Amino acid sequence: MGHNGRRRIPEATVARLPLYYRSLIDCNERDLATVSSDQLAELAGVNAAKVRKDLSYLGSYGTRGVGYDVEYLLHEISRELGLTQDWPCVIVGAGNLGAALANYRGFGARGFRIVGLVDDASDKVGQTVGELTVEPMHTLANMVNERSISIGIIATPASAAQPVADALISAGIRSVLNFAPAVISVPPNVSVRKVDLATELQILSFYQLRGLTSGPALVVDRPA
Amino acid sequence: MGHNGRRRIPEATVARLPLYYRSLIDCNERDLATVSSDQLAELAGVNAAKVRKDLSYLGSYGTRGVGYDVEYLLHEISRELGLTQDWPCVIVGAGNLGAALANYRGFGARGFRIVGLVDDASDKVGQTVGELTVEPMHTLANMVNERSISIGIIATPASAAQPVADALISAGIRSVLNFAPAVISVPPNVSVRKVDLATELQILSFYQLRGLTSGPALVVDRPA
DNA sequence: GCCTGTGAACCTTTTCACAGCA
DNA sequence: TGCTGTGAAAAGGTTCACAGGC
Numbered sequence: 001m002g003h004n005g006r007r008r009i010p011e012a013t014v015a016r017l018p019l020y021y022r023s024l025i026d027c028n029e030r031d032l033a034t035v036s037s038d039q040l041a042e043l044a045g046v047n048a049a050k051v052r053k054d055l056s057y058l059g060s061y062g063t064r065g066v067g068y069d070v071e072y073l074l075h076e077i078s079r080e081l082g083l084t085q086d087w088p089c090v091i092v093g094a095g096n097l098g099a100a101l102a103n104y105r106g107f108g109a110r111g112f113r114i115v116g117l118v119d120d121a122s123d124k125v126g127q128t129v130g131e132l133t134v135e136p137m138h139t140l141a142n143m144v145n146e147r148s149i150s151i152g153i154i155a156t157p158a159s160a161a162q163p164v165a166d167a168l169i170s171a172g173i174r175s176v177l178n179f180a181p182a183v184i185s186v187p188p189n190v191s192v193r194k195v196d197l198a199t200e201l202q203i204l205s206f207y208q209l210r211g212l213t214s215g216p217a218l219v220v221d222r223p224a
Numbered sequence: 225m226g227h228n229g230r231r232r233i234p235e236a237t238v239a240r241l242p243l244y245y246r247s248l249i250d251c252n253e254r255d256l257a258t259v260s261s262d263q264l265a266e267l268a269g270v271n272a273a274k275v276r277k278d279l280s281y282l283g284s285y286g287t288r289g290v291g292y293d294v295e296y297l298l299h300e301i302s303r304e305l306g307l308t309q310d311w312p313c314v315i316v317g318a319g320n321l322g323a324a325l326a327n328y329r330g331f332g333a334r335g336f337r338i339v340g341l342v343d344d345a346s347d348k349v350g351q352t353v354g355e356l357t358v359e360p361m362h363t364l365a366n367m368v369n370e371r372s373i374s375i376g377i378i379a380t381p382a383s384a385a386q387p388v389a390d391a392l393i394s395a396g397i398r399s400v401l402n403f404a405p406a407v408i409s410v411p412p413n414v415s416v417r418k419v420d421l422a423t424e425l426q427i428l429s430f431y432q433l434r435g436l437t438s439g440p441a442l443v444v445d446r447p448a
Numbered sequence: 449g450c451c452t453g454t455g456a457a458c459c460t461t462t463t464c465a466c467a468g469c470a
Numbered sequence: 471t472g473c474t475g476t477g478a479a480a481a482g483g484t485t486c487a488c489a490g491g492c
Contacts (some may be wrong), residue, residue, distance in 0.1 A: 010482075010483070011438065011439070011482090011483095012482080012483060012484090013483095014427060014430050014431075014438075015423075015427055017426070017430070018420070018422065018423040018426040018427065019407070019423070021426070022405065022406075022422075023407075036450090036451065036452090037451075037452070038451085043407065044407060045407035045408075045409070047484085047485080048451095049484075049485055049486075049487095050483095050484070050485080052451090052452060052453065052454085053453085053454080053483095053484080053485090055452090055453090056452085056453055056454070060452080060453070062451075062452050062453080063451085063452075063491085063492065064450075064451055064452045064453080064490070064491045064492050065449080065450045065451050065452080065491070065492040066450080066451070066452085066492070067450095067451065067452080068452090080430065081426045081429055081430050081433075082426075082429040082430060082432065082433035083426065083429070087425070087429050087432075089425070096323075096324040096327045096328055097324050097328060099320075099324065100320040100321050100323065100324030100325075101324075101421070103320045104320055104321060104421065111429070112422070112425045112429075150432060151425065151428055151429075151432070174432060175428040175429070175431070175432045176428075177421075177424055177425065177428060181246065182246075183243070183247075183267065183268060183269035184269075185269070188437060189437060190437065191428055191431050191432065191436075191437045191438045191439070192438075192439075193424045193427060193428055193438065195419055195421070195424060196242070197325070197328065197401075197419070198242065198246075198336070199239075199242040199243070200401055200417045200419060201311070201313070201336045201375065201401065202241070202242040202245070202305045202306075202307065203238060203239055203241075203242065203417060204375055204399040204400075204401060204415055204417055205305055205306040205307070205311050205335070205336075205375075205399070206238050206241070206304065206305050206306060207238075207399070207415050208306070208311075208374060208375070208398060208399045208415065209305075209306035212415075213412060213413060213414065213415045214235065214238075214415045214416075214417065215235070215415070215416070234460070234461070235460090235461095236460075236461060236462090237461095260472090260473065260474090261473075261474070262473085271462090271463080272473095273462075273463055273464075273465095274461090274462070274463080276473090276474060276475065276476085277461090277462080277463090277475085277476080279474090279475090280474085280475055280476070284474080284475070286473080286474050286475080287469090287470065287473085287474075288468070288469045288470050288472075288473055288474045288475080289469070289470040289471075289472045289473050289474080290470070290472080290473070290474085291472095291473065291474080292474090
């Protein structure tokens with residue numbers, strides 16, 4: 001089984017694990033017992049060498065000549081990603097985006113439940129969004145504590161992003177998903193991921209402008 | 225001025241240009257005439273060496289001992305990103321997410337106007353969302369043509385993503401932003417960027433689980 | 449024969465460090 | 471002196487290609 005055991009998993013690999021996870025769920029629903037790196041690659045939209053390399057960082061979970069046991073690999077990846085446990089989330093900002101996120105049934109369901117929705121605008125506080133009621137900012141620290149919230153989602157305008165981040169962090173949050181189009185500064189023990197719609201569109205426009213394509217874009221193979 | 229002239233801009237650099245763009249807008253609003261790579265780095269949340277390298281791919285637009293002229297650099301980056309022109313977009317999927325995106329005033333405004341909202345559900349068609357009316361799928365090809373749409377935004381459930389992508393592409397779209405949690409296959413002359421909330425949360429959960437932080441996360445420097 | 453696991457080659461990206469110009 | 475522009479070094483990520491077990 002080579003040197004394997006406890007090597008540090010590269011960031012690029014971590015970023016692809018959710019992709020494999022989703023692909024394996026697919027396999028499972030189609031009652032496949034095993035998958036090859038080729039099949040998994042196709043489902044995940046990457047190439048087979050990458051799949052094998054990535055999975056090898058987790059351990060030697062495949063069988064030569066056969067492939068990977070779907071259930072088993074699914075279990076291992078879930079464990080690595082922490083999807084066997086619950087991650088209560090709070091959304092700050094109950095505007096269009098915040099409300100949509102609160103209602104969104106696409107959080108891979110597993111684990112990431114929205115348990116709080118916060119906004120400071122007095123016309124928002126008290127409103128109902130799905131099963132949540134909008135609560136005022138000053139309740140944040142208590143909320144995080146009482147509901148064991150571990151992830152904060154920023155869905156405010158850019159100008160509010162930094163103060164909101166500060167508030168989340170001083171409430172004890174150490175993982176932040178930022179939808180506001182602004183860079184936020186955080187201490188080194190806090191993770192931030194950002195999702196920026198304008199940025200994505202601008203990248204598309206760059207390539208469209210030149211008749212080029214972004215990425216390997218080798219995600220081909222459709223007949224037509 | 226070195227070898228510069230028409231070197232190909234690396235993808236990693238392209239992905240950061242929107243960040244610089246936004247930072248420069250900030251500078252402009254604060255009436256700064258010039259900005260150094262250090263300042264720009266701080267605003268964009270990257271390091272100064274990267275800023276200089278990135279900007280050097282565009283040309284030698286800085287002045288040694290001084291920095292970069294804000295207006296001028298802003299103009300150059302706008303041009304590179306194609307923000308001097310209009311990019312009409314269509315959103316497919318008028319659920320929570322699609323509706324939120326249609327209303328979202330955070331597309332960096334410039335250029336990316338949503339000019340169509342499409343959904344196939346008969347209870348959605350005809351509804352009004354902001355200033356848009358939901359139109360049925362079969363109007364897509366005409367719409368793309370008549371309104372010169374260049375970017376398609378997929379905001380459907382995962383199961384619809386591939387057929388919707390196919391429809392967009394056969395309508396002539398060559399840039400796709402995919403919010404559905406599914407991999408879509410496209411021919412090599414089409415760009416796809418994806419935004420996946422579940423993926424982002426799972427990456428956060430991976431690092432939180434281990435008490436680690438993703439990325440360089442050196443975006444520090446806040447007093448406290 | 450089939451498919452994994454993995455060194456080694458290769459390519460991209462980041463960082464360093466400093467020459468060169470204002 | 472200050473800050474850019476850029477070769478060169480280092481790090482990180484991807485792909486190749488094949489040994490090795492099923």
